[in-house]
Amino acid sequence: MERILIRGGRVIDPSQGLDDNIDILIEDGKIAAYNPTARGDERVIDARGKIVSPGLIDMHVHLREPGHEDDETIATGTRAAVAGGFTSIACCPNTDPPIDTPATVEFVRQKAARDGHCNVYVIACVSKDRKGEELAEIGQLVAVGAVAFSDDGAPVYDPELMRRAFEYCLMFDKPVCNHCEIPELTRNGVMHEGLVSLILGLPGIPAAAESVMVARDIALAEATGGRLHVMHVSTLGSVEAIRRAKARGVRVTAEVTPHHFTLTDESLRAFDSNFKMNPPLRSEEHVKACLEGLRDGTIDVIATDHAPHAKEKKMQELDRAPFGVVGLETALPLVIMRLIKPGILSWSEALAKLTINPARILGIPKGTLQIGADADVTVIDPDVRWMVEPEQLHSKSKNTPFAGWALEGRATVVIVGGVIKYQLGEQA
Ligand SMILES: NC(=O)N[C@@H](CC(=O)O)C(=O)O
Ligand SMILES: [Zn+2]
Numbered sequence: 001m002e003r004i005l006i007r008g009g010r011v012i013d014p015s016q017g018l019d020d021n022i023d024i025l026i027e028d029g030k031i032a033a034y035n036p037t038a039r040g041d042e043r044v045i046d047a048r049g050k051i052v053s054p055g056l057i058d059m060h061v062h063l064r065e066p067g068h069e070d071d072e073t074i075a076t077g078t079r080a081a082v083a084g085g086f087t088s089i090a091c092c093p094n095t096d097p098p099i100d101t102p103a104t105v106e107f108v109r110q111k112a113a114r115d116g117h118c119n120v121y122v123i124a125c126v127s128k129d130r131k132g133e134e135l136a137e138i139g140q141l142v143a144v145g146a147v148a149f150s151d152d153g154a155p156v157y158d159p160e161l162m163r164r165a166f167e168y169c170l171m172f173d174k175p176v177c178n179h180c181e182i183p184e185l186t187r188n189g190v191m192h193e194g195l196v197s198l199i200l201g202l203p204g205i206p207a208a209a210e211s212v213m214v215a216r217d218i219a220l221a222e223a224t225g226g227r228l229h230v231m232h233v234s235t236l237g238s239v240e241a242i243r244r245a246k247a248r249g250v251r252v253t254a255e256v257t258p259h260h261f262t263l264t265d266e267s268l269r270a271f272d273s274n275f276k277m278n279p280p281l282r283s284e285e286h287v288k289a290c291l292e293g294l295r296d297g298t299i300d301v302i303a304t305d306h307a308p309h310a311k312e313k314k315m316q317e318l319d320r321a322p323f324g325v326v327g328l329e330t331a332l333p334l335v336i337m338r339l340i341k342p343g344i345l346s347w348s349e350a351l352a353k354l355t356i357n358p359a360r361i362l363g364i365p366k367g368t369l370q371i372g373a374d375a376d377v378t379v380i381d382p383d384v385r386w387m388v389e390p391e392q393l394h395s396k397s398k399n400t401p402f403a404g405w406a407l408e409g410r411a412t413v414v415i416v417g418g419v420i421k422y423q424l425g426e427q428a
């Protein structure tokens with residue numbers, strides 16, 4: 001295996017409170033030494049003017065395999081991941097069939113080990129067939145490597161099932177990741193319910209549809225001692241409820257997506273289905289609340305909810321097009337432009353939400369550059385400018401709401417297990 005020396009970069013590793021100019025040596029797939037004496041046979045990566053971070057982790061990705069390979073595959077999705085700077089991702093089980101049995105978990109893990117460009121961790125279903133009726137075999141799924149449980153795409157609707165999911169997952173110290181949505185409040189909705197939906201005459205999805213279930217889940221997590229992870233938080237009410245719950249010691253963590261902290265419901269004026277996702281883009285006050293939640297630590301994680309959908313599906317009328325947008329390849333620049341450069345988060349705070357925090361929630365030995373750790377490293381050029389051209393994205397689907405945007409910042413070198421898996425400007 002090649003020895004790699006990352007030289008001259010500003011190394012920021014929130015897991016160790018590290019922010020310093022350090023040269024890093026990679027040997028045998030591991031972080032081997034800081035500031036080593038070079039032997040001369042290393043492959044040198046010039047990181048001057050760059051940030052060197054633990055490999056980024058995205059704990060909310062839809063890889064679509066098995067069953068929806070027209071939207072994405074493990075190969076294309078993990079390729080998009082490394083192009084976006086991610087070295088580990090956790091994939092959601094709303095596939096066809098859903099990932100609700102040990103055999104399906106193993107299928108995804110084996111396929112990812114074979115065609116994957118990055119580490120893939122599997123989130124398995126809470127309920128059998130994602131039907132929300134009967135718990136999946138949580139223990140067996142943990143035994144084959146499931147890192148968390150979710151029926152994402154849909155909420156765990158039945159509070160009794162949710163309560164038992166907390167209790168079971170607690171035995172294995174796994175989080176229940178819920179897509180919080182009260183379906184009776186969102187029926188037919190295509191966008192956030194508010195002034196813009198009123199003006200456009202489009203059916204709305206009220207903020208309460210999310211916040212009410214967040215409140216329920218917090219109460220159930222508190223009652224059981226279970227671990228709740230709130231996926232794609234988008235409302236002020238959710239942020240406030242999570243903040244209060246954390247203050248009382250409830251075991252709750254949460255994530256926000258780049259599109260929810262960057263865009264508002266005003267985008268829907270274009271009637272473009274690339275702005276249609278669930279939960280929907282919210283109004284300014286909700287975006288501000290999400291930013292404040294990121295700033296004060298209420299929100300632990302930035303996750304993309306990368307949700308690829310093939311063109312022919314997204315090209316339908318707004319009410320028929322599926323919910324979801326791709327996000328792996330635009331997340332890092334949006335974090336840099338919207339959170340770091342305006343001073344909402346420091347580099348270290350932002351990178352924590354993309355590295356060690358998701359690693360701790362999932363209980364995976366990642367997100368650190370400690371000596372001896374797996375050599376998953378992302379080298380970031382914080383200032384490189386580039387334009388989002390959907391056809392250039394590595395993801396099989398091109399449903400980005402950021403088409404034509406001029407972005408700043410990008411991963412330039414991405415190393416997974418000591419192997420260079422992506423280099424900006426080089427073809428795969
Ligand atoms: N976020 C979305 O709008 N869509 C996701 C499902 C989900 O995350 O709820 C999908 O799988 O397409
Ligand atoms: Zn969801």
Ligand SMILES: [Zn+2]
Nearest residue numbers: 092152153305
């Ligand atoms: Zn999702």
